[in-house]
Amino acid sequence: MKNKVSIIYVEDDASSAEILTLYLERQGYKVNHFDNAADAKRALANLNFDLAIFDIMLPKGDGMELLQLAVSKQLPSIMVTAKITESERLLGFELGADDYVCKPYSPREVVSRVQALLKRTQKPNMVVDTLKFGKLEISPHNKLVTLASKPLKLTALEYALLICLAKRPLQIVSREQLITLVWQGATDITDRTVDTHLANLRKKLADSKKSPIFIATHYGQGYQFIASKTA
Structure with a gap:
């Protein structure tokens, strides 16, 4: 029997937590709810989860x-908060959040975002050959990325962006296309959000914006994966 997807959900508002937990459990997810950061931190350190939702x-x-602890464990994460300024959302993305939901929200919307995030982060059933681009290797089977034989700790979105571009070598992919392909066309994802995640990915790839090895920017057009595939 297939194991249930396990979600750690941290929310101190009892009413909100009860409602969203009910909606998630109706979809067959196992929800581990905590009402404070200290207990959640211990759980993250000692238990395995498939996805995180944090206030x-x-x-x-x-x-x-x-969030930082979840990112260090490569755990897909959604932030739920009453804070709605762009700078605060971008800070969360810079720290590695995969998605952001602002209060007040519809529980159905959160469930939909959970489903979308799991869809793009869960491991595929089929074994796919490793993609090699010089010192960069991408293994779609276990979502392992190495650079010069050293594993890179990418967030779920950074990995999704990398594989999306790497599977389209030399093709210029617009921000709109990336939003469609990686975020399933979410209407609240801005061009700046895309740029922030690409900037984080480039840092981890040690890729220079002026003299890129892997990802080139074409102003007004989009991004292009320029590395040559090797055997």
């Missing part, structure tokens, strides 16, 4: 610290 403002700590 930012929490007792005994804050969601950003939990």
Whole structure:
């Protein structure tokens, strides 16, 4: 029997937590709810989860610290918060958040975002050959990326962007296309959000914006994976 998807959900508002937990469990997910950052931090350190949902403002700590811990474990993460400024959303993305939901929200919307994030981050059933581009190797089977034989810790979105571009070598992919392919066409994803995630990915690839080896920017057009595939 297939194991249930396990979600860690951290929210101190009891009413909101009860409703969203009910919606998630109706979809067959196993929800581990915590109402404070300290207990959630211990759970993240000792248990395995498939996805995380964090509020930012929490007792005994804050969601950003939990987000950083989740990212270090390569755990896909959604931030749920009343903070709605672009700079705050971008900070979450810079720290590795895969998605952002602002309060007040529809539980159905959160469930939909969970489903979309799991769809693009869960491991495929078929074994796919490793993609090699010089010192860069991408293994779609286990979502392992190495550079000069050293594993890279990519977020789920960074990996999705990388594989999306790498499978389209030399093709210029617009921001609109990336939003469609990686975010399933989510209407609240801006060009700046795309740029922020690409900037984070480039840092991890040690890729220079002026003299790129892997990803080139074409202003007004989009991004292009320029590395040559090797045997």
